[in-house]
Structure formats: structure tokens, C-alpha cells
Amino acid sequence: MLGQFKRLLFICSISMLGVFSQSGNAQQQVALFEQFKVTDEWSEKQLLATQLLSTQLSNQQQVAIYSGLAERAFELSNYPQALHYYQLLEQHSTFENLPELHFRAIKMQGVVQYFQGLLQQAIIDYSRALNLAVRLKSPLKQANLLSNIGLAYFNMHNMELALDHYQQAKALYEIDGSAQDKADILHNIAGIYIRLSSYDSALEIYREVLDVFQQLGDEEGIARSYGNMGVAYTESGQNQLALHYYQLALRYYQSVNDAYQLSVQHTNLANINLKIDELDAALYHAQAAQKYAQQIDNQSLRLASLHVLAKVQLVMGDIDIAEQNLQQSISLAKEYKDELRIKDGLGIEALLSAGAGDYKRAIHLHQQFVDYQRSITSEEVMKALNVFQSQFQSNQLNQEIKQLKQERSLQELKIEKRSQLTILLSIVLMLVLICAVVLYRRAIEKKAKAQLEQKVEQRTQELQYVAQELRAANQVKSQFLANISHEIRTPLTAILGQTDDLLHGLYQPQQLQTELLVIKKHSDHLKDLINDVLDISKIEANRLDLHVSEFDLVELVNDVYAMSSMQAKSKGLTLLLENHLGSSYWTKLDMIRVKQILINLLTNAIKFTEHGSVTLDINHTEQGVCFKVIDTGIGMNTEQIKNIFECFQQGDNTITRRFGGSGLGLSLSQQLAIMMGGYISVESEHGKGSEFIFNVPCKEYAPTLIATDNSKPAATKGLVGRVLLAEDHPDNRRLITRFLKSIGLEVISVSNGEQAVEQCLSEFPDVVLLDIQMPVMDGLSAFELLHKCGFNKPIFALTANAMSHEIDNYLAMGFTGYLSKPIEKEAFYQALATHLNSTSTLPLANPDISDLVTSFIASFDDEVASLTQHLAAKDYIALQQDSHRILGAAQIFSLTDVANAAMCLDKSLLSQKHNPSSDADVKELVDDLIKQLSQQLT
Numbered sequence: 007m008l009g010q011f012k013r014l015l016f017i018c019s020i021s022m023l024g025v026f027s028q029s030g031n032a033q034q035q036v037a038l039f040e041q042f043k044v045t046d047e048w049s050e051k052q053l054l055a056t057q058l059l060s061t062q063l064s065n066q067q068q069v070a071i072y073s074g075l076a077e078r079a080f081e082l083s084n085y086p087q088a089l090h091y092y093q094l095l096e097q098h099s100t101f102e103n104l105p106e107l108h109f110r111a112i113k114m115q116g117v118v119q120y121f122q123g124l125l126q127q128a129i130i131d132y133s134r135a136l137n138l139a140v141r142l143k144s145p146l147k148q149a150n151l152l153s154n155i156g157l158a159y160f161n162m163h164n165m166e167l168a169l170d171h172y173q174q175a176k177a178l179y180e181i182d183g184s185a186q187d188k189a190d191i192l193h194n195i196a197g198i199y200i201r202l203s204s205y206d207s208a209l210e211i212y213r214e215v216l217d218v219f220q221q222l223g224d225e226e227g228i229a230r231s232y233g234n235m236g237v238a239y240t241e242s243g244q245n246q247l248a249l250h251y252y253q254l255a256l257r258y259y260q261s262v263n264d265a266y267q268l269s270v271q272h273t274n275l276a277n278i279n280l281k282i283d284e285l286d287a288a289l290y291h292a293q294a295a296q297k298y299a300q301q302i303d304n305q306s307l308r309l310a311s312l313h314v315l316a317k318v319q320l321v322m323g324d325i326d327i328a329e330q331n332l333q334q335s336i337s338l339a340k341e342y343k344d345e346l347r348i349k350d351g352l353g354i355e356a357l358l359s360a361g362a363g364d365y366k367r368a369i370h371l372h373q374q375f376v377d378y379q380r381s382i383t384s385e386e387v388m389k390a391l392n393v394f395q396s397q398f399q400s401n402q403l404n405q406e407i408k409q410l411k412q413e414r415s416l417q418e419l420k421i422e423k424r425s426q427l428t429i430l431l432s433i434v435l436m437l438v439l440i441c442a443v444v445l446y447r448r449a450i451e452k453k454a455k456a457q458l459e460q461k462v463e464q465r466t467q468e469l470q471y472v473a474q475e476l477r478a479a480n481q482v483k484s485q486f487l488a489n490i491s492h493e494i495r496t497p498l499t500a501i502l503g504q505t506d507d508l509l510h511g512l513y514q515p516q517q518l519q520t521e522l523l524v525i526k527k528h529s530d531h532l533k534d535l536i537n538d539v540l541d542i543s544k545i546e547a548n549r550l551d552l553h554v555s556e557f558d559l560v561e562l563v564n565d566v567y568a569m570s571s572m573q574a575k576s577k578g579l580t581l582l583l584e585n586h587l588g589s590s591y592w593t594k595l596d597m598i599r600v601k602q603i604l605i606n607l608l609t610n611a612i613k614f615t616e617h618g619s620v621t622l623d624i625n626h627t628e629q630g631v632c633f634k635v636i637d638t639g640i641g642m643n644t645e646q647i648k649n650i651f652e653c654f655q656q657g658d659n660t661i662t663r664r665f666g667g668s669g670l671g672l673s674l675s676q677q678l679a680i681m682m683g684g685y686i687s688v689e690s691e692h693g694k695g696s697e698f699i700f701n702v703p704c705k706e707y708a709p710t711l712i713a714t715d716n717s718k719p720a721a722t723k724g725l726v727g728r729v730l731l732a733e734d735h736p737d738n739r740r741l742i743t744r745f746l747k748s749i750g751l752e753v754i755s756v757s758n759g760e761q762a763v764e765q766c767l768s769e770f771p772d773v774v775l776l777d778i779q780m781p782v783m784d785g786l787s788a789f790e791l792l793h794k795c796g797f798n799k800p801i802f803a804l805t806a807n808a809m810s811h812e813i814d815n816y817l818a819m820g821f822t823g824y825l826s827k828p829i830e831k832e833a834f835y836q837a838l839a840t841h842l843n844s845t846s847t848l849p850l851a852n853p854d855i856s857d858l859v860t861s862f863i864a865s866f867d868d869e870v871a872s873l874t875q876h877l878a879a880k881d882y883i884a885l886q887q888d889s890h891r892i893l894g895a896a897q898i899f900s901l902t903d904v905a906n907a908a909m910c911l912d913k914s915l916l917s918q919k920h921n922p923s924s925d926a927d928v929k930e931l932v933d934d935l936i937k938q939l940s941q942q943l944t
Contacts, residue, residue, distance in 0.1 A: 035061060042074065051078055069098050073107065080118065083265055083302050089118045101138060109138045109147070116154065121266055123306030125158045132158065146187070149178035153191055160197055161306065169198050189218040189227065197234060205242040209235060229258035233271055240278055246450055248278050269298035269307040276314045280321065282450070283443045288318045309335055498532065498902070501525050529900075552596040552681060556710060559591040559631065562601055563624055570608040570620075579612060580619035587624050587631070592709040595702065599678045603686075606671040607635040607698050615639030615695070630684075630704040636697045642690040650688065651676045675700075724750035725835075727772035727842040731755045732762035732788065733804065734780040735895045737862035742775070742829065749835060751842070757781075759788030766797055773841050775825065778805035778816075779890045786819070793820060800841045806894045828897045862899055866939040877932050880925070886915035889935065904942060907935040 035058070042054040055071050063071075076091035095111040116131030132155045139147035156171030172195050179187045193215045199208035212235045219227035233255035239248035252274045259267040272295035279288035292315035299307035312335035319328035504525045507513055513521050567583045574581035604622075611620045618638030625632050642650070650672050672686075679686050684702035729751050733739040736757075743753045754771055756762050760783040766774060774792075776785040783791075789801055800822040813824050823837055869892055876884040889912040896905035911931040 039067075042071070046078070048078065048082060048084070051075065065098060069095065069104065069107065072098060073111075076111075076114065080114065083121075085118045085122050085302060089115060089122075092118065101141070105138070105142060109135060109142060112138065113151065116151075120154070120158060121302065121304060123304040123308070125162050125306065129155055129158050145178045145182045149175040149183060149187065149191075152178070153194060157194060160194070160201075163201075165198055165201050169195070172198070185218055186222055186224060186227070189215045189222075189224075193227070193231060193234070196238075200234070200238050200241060203241070205238045208238045212238065225258060226262075229255045229267070232258075233267070233274065236274055236278070240274070240281075245278055245282050246454055249275070249282070252278060265298045265302045266304065266307070269295045269302075269304070269311060272298065273307070273310045273314055276311075276318060280314070280318055282447070285318060285322055289315075289322065292318050494532065501529060501532070532902075552599065554594050555597055556592060556594050556707065557597045558709070559593050559595075559600075559704075560585060560587055560589065560624075562597060563604070563622070566601060566604045566608065567622060569605065570612060573609070573612050574620060577612060577615070579615055579617075581608075581612075582619060582621040584621060584623040586626065590709070591631070592707045593631075593704040594707060595682060595704055599682065600702065603675040603678055603700060604633060604635075606675045607633070607686075607700065610671060611635050611637035611639065611696070611698070618695070627701060630702050633700040633702075634697060635700075636695070638695040641692045641694050641696055642688075643692045647688055647690060651686070725838060725842045726750060728752045728754060728769070729838070730762060730765055730769070730771040730774045731804075732757075732759060732775065732780065732785065733777045733894075734758060735891050737865070737899070738827070738895045741899075745829065745831065745834070746838075749838075751838070759783030759785055762788050763791050763795075766792055766799075767795060770797075770799070772799060773838060774799060774801040775804045776801060777894070778803060779887065781887060789819065789821065802837065806890075806897055827894050828900070862895055862901075863942050866943050870936050870939055873932055873936055877929060882915055882928070885928070885932065886912060889915060892935070892939075901942065904935070904938045907931075907938045911935050 038054055038058050042051060042058065045051050045054065052075070055075055058071055059068065072091050072095040076088055076095055079085075079088035079091060092111050092115045096108065096115070099108040099111060101108045112131055113135035116128045116135060119125075119128035119131060132151050136148060136151040136155070139151055152171045152175035156168045156175065159165075159168035159171065172191060176188075176191045176195070179191050183191075192211055196208045196211035196215070199205070199211065212231050216228060216231040216235075219231060232251045236248045236251035236255065239245070239251065252271055256268070256271040256275065259271060272291040276288045276291035276295060279285070279291060292311060295311035296308065296315060299311050312331045316328045316332035316335060319325075319331065504521055508518075508521060563583070563585065567581070571581050608620065608622060615637045616639065620638075621634075621636040623634040623636065625634075652673060676686050679700060679702065682702055684700065687699045687701075688696060689699070690696035729746055731739060731742055731746070731753055733742060733755070734757050739755050739757070743755050746753045754765055754769060756765055758780045759776070762774065762776060763783070765771070776788055778785040780788075785803065785805070789803075792801065803816040803821045803824045804827065805824075806827045816824050822841075825834060825837060869888065872888050873885065876882075876888060889908045893905055893908035893912055896902075896908055911928075911934075914928065914931055
């Protein structure tokens with residue numbers, strides 16, 4: 007069978023390749039393209055690209071190849087190759103034909119240049135891309151490029167231009183940007199504050215940005231914030247805090263192997279360890295920074311790492327090596343116009359010469375250091391002059407210019423005077439530095455101890471607060487468990503009791519219908535209770551969607567009134583309906599949810615009213631419709647009103663004992679009302695009754711000609727066709743097969759996905775029903791294989807996975823539809839009838855399944871043995887398959903306790919990848935399932 011399956015796969019693959027072209031060369035080209043797209047190995051990808059480019063390709067195909075090579079090279083941090091292919095991509099694309107791709111080719115050239123440390127060229131490419139972003143009319147692209155240009159200017163120490171571009175980007179982000187965008191630009195602006203020595207302002211911004219990044223789960227943004235906070239703490243002299251934040255940033259970049267940021271953080275750590283006299287650590291980090299800079303060939307980072315390495319080696323006494331590294335650093339600084347490091351480098355070089363005894367050269371270098379200071383000072387003065395010239399009249403400007411020149415002359419005299427004392431002071435400073443380091447370290451230790459004590463006290467207070475919250479949550483949980491346990495056991499007791507009587511024949515034949523109706527009533531109640539819990543969970547997880555449709559609101563109210571009349575009559579109450587809307591009121595809302603809210607409100611009013619009446623009043627409002635449910639019941643005091651809309655809460659515990667209920671109805675109704683734009687309020691007085699007011703915004707529409715008959719047919723037409731059923735559990739397979747045959751269908755049943763593919767490709771059934779979780783090959787894999795092989799018949803997903811996001815995934819994959827377990831016969835029939843021909847009318851089948859239930863229970867011995875074996879071997883994959891198989895069948899045969907235990911085990915094992923459970927937890931869940939299986943056997 008496996009050989010036949012492989013042959014079918016081969017035939018299927020050949021047939022698909024034949025679709026692309028009739029010629030062998032075209033087929034080879036298609037195969038090369040497919041291999042090029044899926045391979046990640048760089049040398050192989052280049053070889054395939056070379057082979058493809060040697061053939062006759064269209065311009066669009068060449069563009070696809072250059073784009074793939076460029077993106078992969080960038081992912082591998084191979085920046086020279088990435089730049090080369092982005093340039094080729096620009097040459098082979100035009101803005102008119104491929105605007106987005108052409109724009110990205112130019113923008114990414116700037117990004118690659120930035121990562122290589124070629125900041126001026128990066129600004130040129132960013133500016134070209136900015137012009138295209140304007141033509142694309144994309145404010146976010148413009149803001150992103152403005153931010154990138156500002157960052158390049160920032161790294162070139164041009165704060166004026168950096169701030170100008172940041173502010174332009176910020177203005178665009180304020181209008182169109184996300185929270186992430188706004189946090190990123192604030193993060194960049196905070197760097198300006200550091201350069202301007204406004205460390206407190208910078209740290210305040212970083213803390214706000216860090217909070218946003220943490221809420222967004224942006225780990226890269228958090229790491230950037232940690233690194234820059236370290237810079238701020240370094241510049242403000244808080245070295246231990248700086249060291250802490252640098253190390254936090256380093257841990258993240260090590261986890262993602264970001265060579266660029268690893269070089270930056272190692273450089274920062276080298277500087278801070280040098281400041282606190284940890285020379286071995288400083289040397290290690292400086293060497294690591296240089297290694298990562300060389301790895302990505304970034305000259306700017308290499309300059310920074312060489313600079314700090316020279317300083318470390320100077321302090322450690324390695325004068326010759328320090329001078330070599332310093333000369334490389336100065337050469338790179340001159341090449342890339344890094345004036346700050348040129349100036350700082352000359353000062354360090356003067357110290358190196360003095361340490362080597364070459365005082366003449368030291369004096370000469372120091373004079374150069376002073377000259378650089380003068381030139382920078384002159385530039386600052388000229389900038390100030392430009393500002394003054396734009397603000398004052400020409401006569402005032404002349405006076406200010408003279409004053410600035412005088413100040414510059416005085417400043418030059420002061421610099422010359424200081425230069426004569428610098429060499430002598432440097433010797434004294436070295437001695438003072440040694441003493442200062444000792445005293446400083448003692449002060450740091452004392453300060454760190456105080457900070458630690460403060461943190462311990464703060465953490466203790468936080469833990470006490472968390473403990474209080476946990477105690478409150480535990481009380482709510484205990485109350486909910488007590489309520490829900492009572493609510494579940496009440497109908498469950500009736501169901502089990504009636505079922506036991508039926509099994510033992512303790513009824514009269516003419517009473518069979520009545521006994522079954524009792525079971526049906528309590529089963530519906532239990533289903534509604536579970537649905538309420540699931541709806542609450544879906545709302546909290548943002549999984550519940552509204553289904554808006556057009557309907558007659560008056561007709562819906564009449565239905566709810568009729569449904570509640572029997573309940574009110576049984577308690578001797580008067581149920582009144584006051585309709586001020588007229589004979590009809592067509593609107594567009596979620597009909598099911600509006601009905602659910604009204605039923606909850608009326609049911610509560612009747613339940614808590616012993617004597618008197620309950621009134622349902624409907625009226626117009628300016629925004630829509632107002633429903634009022636007024637009763638003469640027990641009423642509520644102020645404290646009780648505060649709690650009634652909370653999950654699992656009622657007025658107090660005495661109400662739970664007296665009237666029952668899970669405490670879900672009003673909470674669910676309120677959340678549903680809010681989702682529809684409405685709200686539920688309450689007015690009540692203890693002992694005098696309550697008035698619940700449900701306002702919902704809506705408009706009245708003229709009715710359209712649509713079918714409104716929602717009644718279920720008592721009979722249906724037989725169907726003609728062949729259905730393939732893939733279901734791994736034998737009892738489920740027999741039950742579904744029996745139902746399908748009862749409505750006239752021919753059934754092909756198999757137990758796994760591999761068999762399903764074989765039968766589909768050989769028998770070509772009219773409809774396919776695929777269980778999702780099956781052994782050998784699961785339903786999703788089988789669906790994908792059938793799709794690749796060209797099978798085009800309807801395929802339905804058949805599974806107990808009923809969450810909305812799972813259903814959306816199945817439909818997104820291409821499944822025709824979705825059918826849930828346990829089987830809903832009407833929905834099952836309607837889905838099949840859409841794709842199959844109908845014949846004569848026959849009753850909708852309700853086949854006898856008692857023998858299948860008995861057979862399923864009889865298999866529990868084998869299931870217990872399988873669970874025990876797989877648990878002992880810690881084979882969690884096999885355990886999950888066991889639990890899912892038992893879950894599906896137990897749901898179909900209404901074995902609630904078994905289904906619940908299997909569901910708990912199944913969910914726990916499915917979450918192992920993301921939140922691993924302990925062996926003890928898994929064993930406890932398996933033991934619970936085995937216990938439920940054993941109870942059914944007895």
C-alpha cells in the first residue's frame with residue numbers, strides 16, 4: 007500500500023510540472039526557479055541564480071532573482087553582496103513599472119551603507135528613497151526614512167540636522183504612526199538629550215518608551231532602550247546602573263546574534279569597565295567589540311572599538327600596542343570625519359608619548375589637541391552667528407559679532423594658558439586618580455547596598471500587594487466553582503438518573519417520549535451553561551464576533567415573550583408586553599445576541615420574583631431602541647448592584663443558595679451589549695423590585711425581500727452520491743457512516759489521511775470529510791497533498807476543534823467548509839445537500855446508536871492500556887493522539903465526564919511546546935481520564 011501511495015505522489019508531481027510548459031528546457035527552468043526560492047544555503051542560491059541568469063529570462067524574472075539574492079544576503083549580514091544585488095535590482099526595475107520594489111531597492115542600499123558605517127553614502131541613498139516615498143504618497147515611509155537620516159546624522163555627531171529630521175518624522179508619526187512608531191522616534195530623540203547632557207530628560211523619555219515596548223512585546227525595542235539608558239547613566243556618572251543596563255542589552259543581542267549591536271554593547275561595556283577600574287573585563291569587551299565590527303566589516307564600529315582598546319591598553323601599560331591601535335583609530339576617524347574621536351585620540355596619543363618619555367612629541371600632539379579644540383570652538387561660534395543674523399537687525403548683528411569675536415579671543419587665550427599646565431597636571435591627576443578610584447569604589451559599594459535594601463523593601467511591598475490580589479481572585483474562583491458545580495450537577499443528575507432508568511427498563515412504554523424530553527430539556531440547559539462560559543472566554547480573548555443581519559425586532563420580541571410566558575405562568579406571575587414600536591421594526595443587529603440578552607433579563611426577572619408581575623417595555627430613543635424589564639421581585643441594595651455585572655457574581659451567596667445560577671448571565675449580557683455599542687443599566691430598591699434598562703443603537707430599515715422562515719423541516723430529501731469519511735476512531739466512523747447511509751449516500755470509510763488520499767485519487771468521491779487529527783497522516787497534510795495533486799471535489803474539515811480562530815485557519819487553507827463534533831444532523835445534512843443531488847423526501851435520520859455506545863465503552867480497556875503504556879514511556883505525542891481520539895468519540899456519544907477529562911489532557915499536551923507541563927501534571931490528567939473510563943466500564 008505504501009508503494010502504491012508513493013507512485014501516486016510521483017504521478018501527481020509529474021502532472022503538475024507538465025502544466026507549466028511543454029518543453030524540457032522550460033520544465034528545467036521552472037524546477038530551478040522553485041529550488042532557488044526554497045533554498046537558504048547562500049552558495050547554492052548563488053549557483054542557481056547564475057544558472058538561471060545564463061538562460062533567456064524576462065526582466066520580471068531577473069528582478070525576482072536579484073531581489074531574492076539581495077534579501078538573503080542582508081539576512082546573513084553579508085553587506086557587500088547585499089549592496090551589490092540591491093544596486094542590480096535598482097538597475098533592472100523602474101518606479102513606473104515596479105514602484106514598491108524600486109523604492110525598496112534604493113532604501114535598502116541606504117540601510118546596508120549604514121550597517122557598514124558608511125554614513126554619508128547612507129544619507130544620499132536615504133534621500134533618494136525619500137523622494138520616491140513622497141511620490142508614493144506614503145507618510146509612514148517618509149517618516150521612516152526621515153528617522154533613518156536623523157540617526158545617520160546623529161552618529162556623525164551633527165545634532166542640529168539629526169534633531170531636524172527627527173522632528174519632521176515625529177510630526178508624521180503623530181498623524182499616521184502606530185504606538186510602536188511613536189515610541190521609536192521618541193527613543194531616537196532621547197539620544198539627542200544625552201548628547202546635550204540633559205540626562206534626566208533622556209532617562210525620563212527612555213522609561214516611557216520602555217513601558218510602551220514592554221506592552222507591545224517588542225524585545226528588540228526593549229534591548230535598545232536598555233542600551234541607551236546605559237549610555238545616559240554612564241554620562242551622568244552612575245556607573246553601576248550603566249553596567250547593569252548594558253548587560254541586559256547584551257543578553258538580548260547575544261540571543262539573536264546581532265553582530266552590529268554586539269559590537270556597540272561590548273564597546274560600551276569596555277568603556278564603563280575602564281571607568282570603574284575593571285581592566286581585565288574592559289580588555290575582554292574591547293576585543294569582543296573589535297571582533298564583531300570586523301565580522302560585519304563596519305568601519306565606524308571598528309573605529310569605536312579600536313579607540314577604547316587603545317585606552318585600555320594604555321592604562322594596562324601596553325604602550326606599543328596601544329599606540330598601534332590608536333593610530334588605526336585616528337586614521338579611520340579622519341577618513342570618516344569623526345572630529346570628536348580625532349580630538350580625543352590626539353589627547354590620548356599625547357599621554358602615550360609622555361608615558362614613553364618622548365615629552366617633545368607629547369607637547370606637539372597636545373598643541374594639535376588644542377588646535378582642534380579651537381577649530382571646533384570657532385565652528386560653534388559661527389553657528390551662533392548664523393542664528394543671531396536671522397533674528398536681529400544688521401546693526402545689532404554687527405555688535406553681537408564683535409562681542410562673539412572678543413569672546414573667542416578670550417577663549418583662545420584661556421586654552422593656551424591651560425595647555426601650558428596640562429602636562430604637569432596630568433602627572434598629578436594620575437596620582438589623584440588612583441586615590442579617587444579607591445574612594446569611589448567604597449562609595450559605590452555603600453550606595454549599592456542602600457539601593458539593594460530599598461529594592462528589597464519595594465519588592466516586599468509588591469509581593470504583599472500581589473498576595474492580596476491572589477487571595478481576592480481565589481475567593482472569586484471558589485465562589486464560581488461552587489456555583490458552577492451546583493449548576494452543572496443539577497441537570498447532570500437528572501440526565502444520569504433518567505438514563506439509568508431507561509437502561510434498566512424502569513418506565514412504561516407510553517412514557518418513553520416524556521422521559522426522553524426530560525433528558526433533552528436538561529441537556530439543553532447544560533449546553534446553554536457551557537455556551538455561556540465559552541462566550542465569556544471568547545469575549546475576554548477577543549475571539550467572539552458579531553453576526554449582523556436584517557430582521558424584524560418586534561417579531562423577535564414576540565418570540566422571547568412567548569418563550570418566557572410558560573415560565574412566568576408556572577410561578578403564577580403576570581408577564582406583560584408593552585410595545586411602543588408598532589407592528590414591525592426592521593433593523594440590522596446580531597439577532598442571536600439581542601435575543602440572548604432579552605432572554606437572560608426576562609429569565610432573571612421571573613426567577614427573582616415570587617409574586618406580582620414582570621413587564622417587558624420596548625420604546626424608541628434618539629439613538630435606537632430601549633428595552634426595559636421591570637419586576638416586583640426581591641430587589642437589590644447598593645452593594646449588590648455593584649457586583650451583578652461581574653463574572654461569576656450574584657448579589658450575595660444567599661441568593662445563590664436560594665435561587666441557583668452561575669452568575670454568568672448578566673456579565674455576558676453586559677459584554678454583548680457593549681460589543682453592539684449599547685449598555686445595560688439597573689435601578690433597584692431592596693424588597694420592591696428592579697428595572698433593567700438595555701439601550702442599543704440601531705436604525706429602522708425598510709424590509710427587504712428575504713426568506714425569514716427559520717423553522718427546521720420535519721423531513722428532508724434523500725441525497726445521491728459517494729462520500730469519503732476519514733475518521734480514526736472506529737465508533738465515530740460507524741456512527742457517522744450510519745447517518746450518511748440513512749440519508750441515501752454511499753460511504754467509503756478510512757481510518758487515516760494516507761488511506762484518504764489513496765481512495766480519493768482512485769475512487770474520486772463526490773464529497774470528502776477529513777478528521778483533522780489522525781495517525782500516519784493528519785487531515786491537514788492529507789488536504790495539502792490532495793490539493794497539490796489536483797483533486798477539486800469539496801473537502802470538509804471534521805473535528806472537535808471548535809474555536810473561531812481554528813475554523814478561520816481551516817477556511818483560509820482552502821477547506822470547503824467545517825463540520826463540528828458532536829454531529830449536528832441538520833447542519834450536516836445542509837452542508838452535504840449543497841454539493842450533492844437530492845431524491846425523494848424522507849425523514850431526517852435519527853439512527854439508533856445504542857450498539858455504538860456499548861461498543862465504544864467496551865473499548866475502554868484497550869484505551870486504558872494504551873494510555874498507561876504511553877505515560878510510562880513518556881511518549882507525549884502518542885498520549886495526545888490517544889486523548890484526541892477519545893475526546894471526539896466521547897463528545898459524539900455524549901459521555902460528558904469522559905469528554906471533559908480527555909479535553910483537559912488534550913489541551914495540556916498541545917500546549918507543551920509553548921508552556922511545558924511537569925510530568926506530575928500530565929500524570930494527574932492521565933489518571934483522571936483513566937478513572938472516568940473505568941467508571942463507565944463499571
